[in-house]
Amino acid sequence: MATPLRIGIAGLGNVGASVFRLIKANSDILSARAGRDIVVTAVSARDKNRNRGLDLSGVSWHDDARALAADPNVDVVVELMGGAEGAAFDLVTGALKAGKNVVTANKALLASRGGEVLAYMGDGKGAIAFEAAVAGGIPVIKGLREGLAANRIHAIYGILNGTCNFILSTMTESGRDFDDVLAEAQQRGYAEADPSFDVDGVDAGHKLSILSGLAFGCVPDVKNIELKGIRGVSALDIAFAAELGYRIKLLGIARKTARGIEQSVEPCLVPQASPIAAVGGPLNAVYVDGDFVGKVLLMGAGAGGDATASAVVADIVDIARGQALPLMGVANDKVGALEPADIRAREGSFYLRFKVLDVPGVVADISAILRDDKVSLESVLQRGRDPGQPVQLIMTTHETREADMRHAVDKISALKSVMETPHMMRIEEFKG
Amino acid sequence: MATPLRIGIAGLGNVGASVFRLIKANSDILSARAGRDIVVTAVSARDKNRNRGLDLSGVSWHDDARALAADPNVDVVVELMGGAEGAAFDLVTGALKAGKNVVTANKALLASRGGEVLAYMGDGKGAIAFEAAVAGGIPVIKGLREGLAANRIHAIYGILNGTCNFILSTMTESGRDFDDVLAEAQQRGYAEADPSFDVDGVDAGHKLSILSGLAFGCVPDVKNIELKGIRGVSALDIAFAAELGYRIKLLGIARKTARGIEQSVEPCLVPQASPIAAVGGPLNAVYVDGDFVGKVLLMGAGAGGDATASAVVADIVDIARGQALPLMGVANDKVGALEPADIRAREGSFYLRFKVLDVPGVVADISAILRDDKVSLESVLQRGRDPGQPVQLIMTTHETREADMRHAVDKISALKSVMETPHMMRIEEFKG
Numbered sequence: 118m119a120t121p122l123r124i125g126i127a128g129l130g131n132v133g134a135s136v137f138r139l140i141k142a143n144s145d146i147l148s149a150r151a152g153r154d155i156v157v158t159a160v161s162a163r164d165k166n167r168n169r170g171l172d173l174s175g176v177s178w179h180d181d182a183r184a185l186a187a188d189p190n191v192d193v194v195v196e197l198m199g200g201a202e203g204a205a206f207d208l209v210t211g212a213l214k215a216g217k218n219v220v221t222a223n224k225a226l227l228a229s230r231g232g233e234v235l236a237y238m239g240d241g242k243g244a245i246a247f248e249a250a251v252a253g254g255i256p257v258i259k260g261l262r263e264g265l266a267a268n269r270i271h272a273i274y275g276i277l278n279g280t281c282n283f284i285l286s287t288m289t290e291s292g293r294d295f296d297d298v299l300a301e302a303q304q305r306g307y308a309e310a311d312p313s314f315d316v317d318g319v320d321a322g323h324k325l326s327i328l329s330g331l332a333f334g335c336v337p338d339v340k341n342i343e344l345k346g347i348r349g350v351s352a353l354d355i356a357f358a359a360e361l362g363y364r365i366k367l368l369g370i371a372r373k374t375a376r377g378i379e380q381s382v383e384p385c386l387v388p389q390a391s392p393i394a395a396v397g398g399p400l401n402a403v404y405v406d407g408d409f410v411g412k413v414l415l416m417g418a419g420a421g422g423d424a425t426a427s428a429v430v431a432d433i434v435d436i437a438r439g440q441a442l443p444l445m446g447v448a449n450d451k452v453g454a455l456e457p458a459d460i461r462a463r464e465g466s467f468y469l470r471f472k473v474l475d476v477p478g479v480v481a482d483i484s485a486i487l488r489d490d491k492v493s494l495e496s497v498l499q500r501g502r503d504p505g506q507p508v509q510l511i512m513t514t515h516e517t518r519e520a521d522m523r524h525a526v527d528k529i530s531a532l533k534s535v536m537e538t539p540h541m542m543r544i545e546e547f548k549g
Numbered sequence: 550m551a552t553p554l555r556i557g558i559a560g561l562g563n564v565g566a567s568v569f570r571l572i573k574a575n576s577d578i579l580s581a582r583a584g585r586d587i588v589v590t591a592v593s594a595r596d597k598n599r600n601r602g603l604d605l606s607g608v609s610w611h612d613d614a615r616a617l618a619a620d621p622n623v624d625v626v627v628e629l630m631g632g633a634e635g636a637a638f639d640l641v642t643g644a645l646k647a648g649k650n651v652v653t654a655n656k657a658l659l660a661s662r663g664g665e666v667l668a669y670m671g672d673g674k675g676a677i678a679f680e681a682a683v684a685g686g687i688p689v690i691k692g693l694r695e696g697l698a699a700n701r702i703h704a705i706y707g708i709l710n711g712t713c714n715f716i717l718s719t720m721t722e723s724g725r726d727f728d729d730v731l732a733e734a735q736q737r738g739y740a741e742a743d744p745s746f747d748v749d750g751v752d753a754g755h756k757l758s759i760l761s762g763l764a765f766g767c768v769p770d771v772k773n774i775e776l777k778g779i780r781g782v783s784a785l786d787i788a789f790a791a792e793l794g795y796r797i798k799l800l801g802i803a804r805k806t807a808r809g810i811e812q813s814v815e816p817c818l819v820p821q822a823s824p825i826a827a828v829g830g831p832l833n834a835v836y837v838d839g840d841f842v843g844k845v846l847l848m849g850a851g852a853g854g855d856a857t858a859s860a861v862v863a864d865i866v867d868i869a870r871g872q873a874l875p876l877m878g879v880a881n882d883k884v885g886a887l888e889p890a891d892i893r894a895r896e897g898s899f900y901l902r903f904k905v906l907d908v909p910g911v912v913a914d915i916s917a918i919l920r921d922d923k924v925s926l927e928s929v930l931q932r933g934r935d936p937g938q939p940v941q942l943i944m945t946t947h948e949t950r951e952a953d954m955r956h957a958v959d960k961i962s963a964l965k966s967v968m969e970t971p972h973m974m975r976i977e978e979f980k981g
Binding site for chain 2: 142150266334395408410416417418430435438443
């Protein structure tokens with residue numbers, strides 16, 4: 118058997134501690150599968166004295182994570198500190214320069230500094246593996262970069278944020294409203310005290326940009342993602358969607374078109390019978406549409422120390438087996454900038470909800486505006502009949518250009534009988 | 550860029566023709582992702598003169614597929630002839646001996662002669678890739694052998710036969726009975742004229758044995774799989790299952806226990822809300838339960854030329870990238886025999902359906918027998934009330950030992966008021 122592969126772990130939080138435990142607990146199967154032993158020889162974390170329940174005897178401690186790059190007893194640097202700035206960036210680039218392979222769960226680094234990282238990779242011999250950066254334990258990076266490598270990818274649809282999926286799933290099951298369920302998620306540790314990174318779609322955007330980069334061989338481009346979170350989704354929308362045969366999911370969507378790559382993160386109505394509608398609770402899923410394979414769904418735990426550790430250690434096993442691939446699946450010097458498509462030029466059907474005064478002519482006024490913008494209606498639903506009082510008016514449209522849709526909705530917004538900003542969501546039928 | 554990777558394809562049926570087309574249609578992305586061109590240099594098939602719509606100019610033709618192993622212009626042999634005997638076996642082993650890598654979709658070969666193939670692998674330098682052998686385009690082999698390599702696998706549940714899943718899904722949607730839907734499937738080309746290979750679970754058994762081998766590092770052992778097909782599933786069972794909150798799916802199940810590996814293929818009741826219940830039509834899915842990752846589901850097209858070609862060419866890209874792994878994920882000489890567990894010793898809950906005479910005491914008689922065998926009831930449902938006439942009696946049980954369950958059902962079978970062989974299916978709650 119070959120010499121052991123020596124691992125240095127930077128960051129002993131939730132994921133780091135799980136990686137440490139996994140390598141110990143499953144050392145027998147890891148060495149059988151990798152063809153060599155895998156051992157942790159060095160670690161770095163903020164507080165040496167914190168009790169993590171880990172036996173660190175015989176493991177070198179570095180106060181400064183950057184030192185792992187230079188440690189002669191470390192073959193592979195596992196970066197689990199997170200953040201695109203400072204120590205994480207220095208450690209990753211330092212390790213690459215030293216010719217070491219890097220395993221990281223750092224989505225922010227790849228999403229917002231992917232180009233810089235690629236530039237550094239030219240210098241050294243190391244590779245970066247990052248299965249854990251997207252969708253936790255689900256092997257989506259491997260699925261895209263290797264398993265579906267024969268395909269021209271048309272589109273990727275992802276449920277990429279477990280917090281949002283938990284909130285929307287719970288709202289769907291209980292009929293409760295967003296604020297109420299968010300508070301519960303915070304109490305149960307599924308959401309942060311400041312939830313905006315999750316509920317505003319930022320985290321999902323980071324992950325989508327990485328999947329996009331892999332699917333289309335581009336530098337991840339997080340700036341050109343249309344971001345819309347789930348704060349605007351109400352119990353009413355969920356109930357009406359159900360009545361129409363849909364569920365509401367926060368989807369990351371990346372689609373290749375003749376006009377470039379469309380990227381968005383937004384709550385969408387998805388058909389109740391679609392497999393992505395069945396992804397409940399805090400689970401994640403990635404649905405890939407390729408030209409030969411058709412649609413493939415990968416689903417599982419998208420977060421949590423143990424599930425994420427599974428992905429980190431899978432990357433380590435790959436390295437131990439001598440398997441390393443270019444960052445974005447094509448040679449580093451062939452990775453170009455992503456060409457963004459104008460999101461408003463895409464076609465799609467839409468769900469609309471208006472709070473209107475129940476007065477004669479309101480449906481006619483709204484319908485006329487839609488007609489003028491060439492938006493054709495699929496269904497109209499008025500809930501409640503209460504002359505002179507506010508009622509809910511729900512419409513779904515046939516396929517239409519998003520710019521026309523937005524234009525019409527802006528005009529409808531200005532009608533006197535329309536009492537709040539209209540609610541508008543895409544209906545995603547996964548047609549590719 | 551490196552020299553082109555030269556491919557020889559044996560078998561130009563549905564899958565072979567798709568592979569040929571894919572390599573041509575996606576040559577640009579394949580060479581970008583593989584880092585070198587991939588070209589088909591030689592083919593072999595039964596009938597040289599058949600019109601397949603393929604441009605074979607510049608491609609060598611071999612009447613005998615075995616010649617591909619010796620062709621100096623072939624680096625990788627793609628075996629798509631199928632069958633465990635004869636030419637396919639000779640070609641695969643011949644290529645290995647010649648130090649060539651092999652890509653195959655041949656599940657029968659691996660399932661029934663895995664041990665022999667492993668023995669041959671010792672001699673040469675070639676590796677065998679076989680993503681296409683299980684679940685068509687879904688990257689399940691890669692998912693198990695690499696993506697989840699960090700995990701001790703507890704269990705695998707698979708919907709591995711698209712024909713059966715199409716039949717059961719159609720029965721569920723339409724309320725029609727097995728024979729009727731089978732005839733439709735045959736007409737639509739989803740089922741063979743002789744459907745037994747599919748509907749009796751043989752095909753699913755082959756695939757399960759391969760997944761089992763990978764998950765547990767054993768030689769695939771198709772003999773020790775308890776096989777039960779879907780001929781016995783009636784529209785009645787599907788309707789009652791729905792009433793109880795379940796769907797019926799043909800599952801391949803491999804589970805690691807202290808007593809060894811349990812392997813079975815059988816129709817099971819699965820909770821309607823479980824993701825595997827959402828796998829409709831001819832789709833396949835594999836649900837893996839690992840100690841760190843938890844449960845991961847992979848789903849997609851399990852058959853069809855194009856989807857299967859996606860898997861074949863993904864394997865070719867792996868080889869072009871220099872990635873080759875031992876057959877069962879651990880060193881060939883470490884692959885041992887699978888230790889089968891007695892399937893009757895497993896625990897589980899059950900669905901029972903009895904056609905009984907509606908006479909006083911029949912429920913009491915049946916319940917007494919179940920009690921004597923320590924089977925505890927979860928629910929009892931009698932449909933119809935028709936004194937002296939046959940009615941349906943449905944029961945579900947709590948967790949019980951399968952041997953006790955079978956013993957009780959045999960005794961119940963013998964009761965005078967029980968009018969046909971009782972129907973019994975496992976309820977699979979995916980508890981690991």
